Amino acid sequence: MGNLVVQGVNKAFAGLKALNNVNLNVQSGTVHAIIGPNGAGKSTLLNCFVGKLEPDTGTVMFEDQSLLNRQPHEINQLGVSRVFQTPEIFPDLGLLENVMIPAFAHRDGSFRLNWLPRIDNEAEIRERAEHMLEDVGLADNKADHAGALSRGDKRRLELAMCLVQEPRLLLLDEPTAGMSRADTNNTIDLLKRIGERGITKIVIEHDMHVVFSLAQKVSVMAQGTVIAEGSPEEIRGNPKVQEAYLGGAHL
């Protein structure tokens, strides 16, 4: 459950080969980190999983179902949620509403003409959303609309929006970028806790501290291909990685 198998994915933008024969095997219930320099194609790869982009060739299988040629909302309804690199929230709405909307989508499916009840009376959804806000540490935030949050808080809100859907596969595109060290540690704790719930996670991350404290497996991307793969320890010692990614600096 929650496993993802990517085979031979290629994607070119007007001649630029953003993804070059990418293979990936993300095992059920694990945290799989993808690291690599800027422009390596990490976000593009995630785009191919959620219906934002269609790869030119290749297959993407989630629990024996193809994720290709599907609408974004269908993929989400299959159990895949994503945190974007630049936070994607509902800036004009309140924090609670931001989290209730994905909870409604999770309960009601992709469309339901549910106009009779009042959202105030949707106690169960409300409680779950409040609980989720607590989990990410936004329960006491007084901002009246989500657009007023700091960048780090927006990202935590987006994380709450994804988690409230109880996804089986969670895609995190740099979830701690723009956060303070303390907030980063909180987020690591949170991600570890949800790790206990058995959600499969793919984390794109620049912060090696985050990668090494979370991931069971690391794939290193450069120029559109996976150049190395292994446990964090194996990756740390891999000279090829140090050269491509760190310009020789020590991890």
Add this chain to the structure above:
Amino acid sequence: MFGLSKKDGTLFLVVIGMTLFAPILLNPFPEGSELAQFNAGYPDLMQRFVIFGIFAIGFNILFGLTGYLSFGHAAFLGVGSYAGVWMLKLLTMNVVPAIMVSVVVAGLFSALVGYISLRRSGIYFSILTLAFAQMSFALAYSVLTPITNGETGLQLALDDPRILGVSQVNGSIPPTNFFGFEMRDGFTLDIASWSFTFNVGYYLCAAIMLIAFYLSIRIFRSPFGIMLQAVKTNQQRLRFTGVNTRPYTLAAFIISGMYAGLAGGLMVAMDPLAGAERMQWTASGEVVLMTILGGAGTLIGPVLGAGVIKYFENIFSKINDNVLYNWFSFMPDALQDAFVFMIHPFIGKGWHLTLGIMFMLVIICLPGGVVEGGQRIAKLFRRKKSGPADSGAASLPNSTPAE
């Protein structure tokens, strides 16, 4: 209260009160006084207030919630009008079938227009709706003359079948009625030098507007309504959240089209004729102005906007130079002439100019429309009451976005 939150319930009660007592509230000046021309409490205008209120409430469900700006909603009002007149011609002068068929026909037509137009968003969506409306106008004006009676407009006739009613009464067309209560009926109450007219047609329209308003509050506060608001603020995010946005926007489009059809049906119930000009782009633009002027995305704003615009159209347009000379008669002649000369462009036929200036002022100073103006005034009062020592700003952290 009525299944609404306390705040919404209070607002609804206030609106009920205002519509019930509108014949009195809108006639504050004694008959025959200088200011009597500012009275708006006559049946014809009051009917227009609530009918256009319905039109704008419906428009706001689309534009205010989802942000999709339609420039073609007058087409649905027009289609509703034609359908309504046909029911009065074919079935009965009872307005109930006419109104119901208006809503249904406008709903079907808006389903078609919405299905196609919603394939695009932003300006392209607006242009598509505008194109549909202008096509409808052109069709109604010429090609579909057998159905619409072209430029003359569709009217009742003495030889209409009216299979559930009568074709004529004593050689004239029977009046529209609601189970026997004639729309033009009513009574006038004279108190001292004041005169108030209570009209059956107005109260039917008002009752229907209250239902329409109530339904819109329910939609605003429902999970369905929150999805529509999410479309406006970040449609992309909503898609990646597992929501198929197309049926949501289409549902909002159809609901607002049905409201427009309801308004069209009520128009012919009050005055049984329908013309193509009702579908013209200016009519579509008017409901956009009403909604923005009152406050798009707020509950009561569109109704207020409709009221303001209809008031200007009917009252300001009636002020002429003679009236002005009367007002300034206490001045020396030269000064009187100068004043009349200066104000002249803004009154009578120039009411559009006044309205335009007002609209610009609202957009620039009060982007939230009349409702935002009201909120600011209310805040000012509350701050005064609590005194300057009180940290007024802290106790009023957020103005509610959807009043």
